[in-house]
Amino acid sequence: MTEKIWLSLAHMGGSEQKYIQEAFETNWVVPLGPNVNAFEGQLRTYLGGEKPVVALSSGTAAIHLALIQLGVGYGDEVICQSFTFAASANPIAYLGAKPVFVDSEVHTWNMSPRLLETAIVDRKEKTGRFPKAIIPVHLYGMPASMDGIMTVAERYGIPVVEDAAEALGSSYKGRKCGTFGRFGVLSFNGNKIITTSGGGALVCPTEEAAAETVFLATQARDEAPHYQHSRIGYNYRLSNVSAGIGRGQMEILPLRILRRREINSLYRKAFEEIKGISFQTEPNGDYHSNYWLSTLIVDPEDTGGVTREDIRLACDRANIETRPLWKPMHIQPVFSSAPFYGDGTSERLFRDGLCLPSGSSLTDEDIARVISVIRQALRH
Ligand SMILES: *Cc1c(COP(=O)(O)O)cnc(C)c1O
Numbered sequence: 001m002t003e004k005i006w007l008s009l010a011h012m013g014g015s016e017q018k019y020i021q022e023a024f025e026t027n028w029v030v031p032l033g034p035n036v037n038a039f040e041g042q043l044r045t046y047l048g049g050e051k052p053v054v055a056l057s058s059g060t061a062a063i064h065l066a067l068i069q070l071g072v073g074y075g076d077e078v079i080c081q082s083f084t085f086a087a088s089a090n091p092i093a094y095l096g097a098k099p100v101f102v103d104s105e106v107h108t109w110n111m112s113p114r115l116l117e118t119a120i121v122d123r124k125e126k127t128g129r130f131p132k133a134i135i136p137v138h139l140y141g142m143p144a145s146m147d148g149i150m151t152v153a154e155r156y157g158i159p160v161v162e163d164a165a166e167a168l169g170s171s172y173k174g175r176k177c178g179t180f181g182r183f184g185v186l187s188f189n190g191n192k193i194i195t196t197s198g199g200g201a202l203v204c205p206t207e208e209a210a211a212e213t214v215f216l217a218t219q220a221r222d223e224a225p226h227y228q229h230s231r232i233g234y235n236y237r238l239s240n241v242s243a244g245i246g247r248g249q250m251e252i253l254p255l256r257i258l259r260r261r262e263i264n265s266l267y268r269k270a271f272e273e274i275k276g277i278s279f280q281t282e283p284n285g286d287y288h289s290n291y292w293l294s295t296l297i298v299d300p301e302d303t304g305g306v307t308r309e310d311i312r313l314a315c316d317r318a319n320i321e322t323r324p325l326w327k328p329m330h331i332q333p334v335f336s337s338a339p340f341y342g343d344g345t346s347e348r349l350f351r352d353g354l355c356l357p358s359g360s361s362l363t364d365e366d367i368a369r370v371i372s373v374i375r376q377a378l379r380h
Pocket residue numbers: 057058059060061084085087088137163165166186187188189199200
């Protein structure tokens with residue numbers, strides 16, 4: 001059997017172990033320390049330097065702490081992009097709040113500003129209140145249409161929590177994803193563009209918000225020699241050992257983005273002449289994707305009947321891991337009673353779309369093998 005080709009694997013740069021070693025030698029084997037501070041500094045600088053960044057145990061934790069700081073509580077509504085990973089929406093439920101899902105636009109696959117406004121107006125009409133926050137997502141690294149989303153959000157005075165978990169290094173109009181919303185969310189899970197094995201970060205609007213984030217993430221201890229608490233806290237800080245991995249990974253992030261973009265263009269070139277195959281594509285020069293995952297759409301009307309499932313199963317037989325696009329939240333059993341504002345876009349993407357092996361450690365030969373298996377499936 002040929003070697004398995006995976007969707008997206010961790011890809012070390014080389015200096016990660018040096019920083020882990022340092023943590024051990026200095027006995028900073030705790031959820032704070034020099035690696036955490038340095039990693040936060042690197043992230044802040046990379047994102048433009050303006051906004052403080054707090055390293056956390058996961059991207060999910062970052063969303064949770066952002067919503068808490070926006071005052072989201074029991075019975076509130078929060079608007080969330082439907083076409084996403086469940087981690088974008090779960091923290092809404094942690095707080096006893098209710099998600100309201102909004103569909104994607106065709107050209108970015110992310111939250112439609114038009115449907116966002118429809119949802120806001122209708123929720124106000126139905127409940128008498130505006131939703132408490134808006135969570136757009138930059139799926140697969142593609143920036144959402146942030147001008148449109150921010151314009152609508154500002155029109156109604158609703159803060160944005162920008163889920164940039166898949167989009168570290170992506171930018172919109174020259175500005176890094178994660179810096180548009182009141183809060184920005186990053187993830188360093190094992191399959192993301194860089195990893196700390198598990199981890200995340202919250203991009204904060206002010207130093208005060210960053211301090212509040214650290215306070216909430218470290219069990220909300222009041223200032224006192226003993227343990228005293230006036231508020232409910234969480235154990236969400238990133239380990240200093242994990243942050244050592246992050247430090248090494250930040251040194252090679254630009255290379256990882258280059259390689260993911262290269263892989264994307266290899267796929268694109270291979271299928272540009274083939275009818276019925278299209279890709280998630282930067283709509284124009286304003287959008288710069290890190291192409292975390294390369295994703296294609298199969299239109300059976302133009303492929304002579306070959307479907308997404310045919311291609312997925314052909315890859316599976318050839319020991320190549322692929323995956324359907326995210327199943328939208330509004331058709332997930334757990335969220336079936338949540339309101340939804342949409343036009344069928346994300347359901348079509350879910351039906352016809354496939355994520356291709358995109359890890360930066362894949363060789364040109366690996367990509368050629370994937371391409372050849374898909375080509376063969378298309379000929380049948
Ligand atoms: C990975 C991911 C998250 C959650 O990040 P974790 O670090 O795994 O908790 C949130 N949103 C999206 C869109 C993601 O892909």
